[in-house]
Amino acid sequence: MTAEYRALIKRETWVLVPHQPNMNIIRSMWLFKHKYKSDGTLERYKARLVFDRRSQQVGIDCGVTFSPAVKPATIRTVLSIALSRSWSVHQLDVTNAFLHGNLHETVYMYQPMGFRHKDYPNYVCRLKKSLYGLKQAPRAWDVAFLLLYVDDILLITSSDHLRHRLMNCLASDFAMKDLGPLSFFLGISVTRTKDTMFLSQHAYAQDIIEWAGMRSCNPVSTPVDTHSKLGAAAGEDFDNPTLYRSLAGALQYLTFTHPDISYAVQQVRMHMHAPKTEHWNALKRIIRYIQGTSSLGLVLGPSSGPNLLAYTDVDWAGCPDTRCSTSGYCVYYGDNLISWSSKRQPTISRSSAEPEYRGVANVVAEICWMRNLLLELHCPLTRATVVYCDNVSAIYLSGNPVQHQRRKHIELDIHFVRE
Structure with missing residues (x-):
């Protein structure tokens, strides 16, 4: 908490203003999270001071939000190119990346006094300007790709010399950390052996199984029943639709490295508005399939x-x-x-x-x-x-x-x- 608060003060995130009767004061809250390494061990404790969105007014305190997120197919394509050319793939992290965002609205927040956020240049534009600030132009044979997913960054370079130059340039504008060769990105474990990469979501799959309370379930050989199709009125209403929707959404992210469940997940997601008991059974079948295939993943090579x-x-x-x-x-x-x-x-x-x-x-x-x-x-x-x-x-x-x-x-x- 202390590190987060000091970062807010250092970035001059707010200015103190007197309270006025017509202000819509937004409550704040602390969120605490455990960050884990790719092997499941604890990396660090993380604290964030955030708004309570229930007290926000759309159009006054907030509008349409957008975070830059690279398309998954783009990630796999660039990694394939890097493997074919034996380029290095490093992961970067921007400390307090959200403090570099561009906020146009005036927001009043109580913690414990009212304050107003200051307007900062757009985070992505500042990244581009930092890269344009290279003192020397890259050599003709130097190539670099920078993939941005909110505040998680992949840097692919054709040489270590270029990577060090780019890191120094970015560090002049941002508090950057080089996390080393790619090993854990967006919840995906990456194992590189010579000229191949193995992408796996084993830990995430195990979390889904635990979440569904099916740790001791028996695995099946297919993720979907090939003998029948699910209709909208298949069985009685399921008594816990929130759990159904949460698990269906979690399975959707699992398709990042498990294309074999794409069709099955698409079928259960069509009934998220009114899940029935048969839809729940179909979802459990997918989880039983994952029970036997959670260690599998996607292999990329040159x-x-x-x-x-x-x-x-x-x-x-x-x-x-x-x-x-x-x-x-x-x-x-x-x-x-x-x-x-x-x-x-x-x-x-x-x-x-x-x-x-x-x-x-x-x-x-x-x-x-x-x-x-x-x-x-x-x-x-x-x-x-x-x-x-x-x-x-x-x-x-x-x-x-x-x-x-x-x-x-x-x-x-x-x-x-x-x-």
């Missing part, structure tokens, strides 16, 4: 000839309530799986070719984004991306320029994929 390759498939009219289809895809960069998705389509299709082609359109949109990302990372692809689809009609639609009446409602997807 690729001699990197290129994008995609697979897509659709469960036609699989939803028993709406008869909408569920489409899924996975994208490989070389041998590394870097992007995947399972999502229900918004419209109903009368033939299997229509949802299959919409699934192709979805993965093509993802591929376009990823090719642009690689272009910005100065790793452009020289070959076209191949998309595999197991529906003959959808494949013919991709190559046949003839249009007719029955395909007008999917004409946008057809033109998009063909272009």
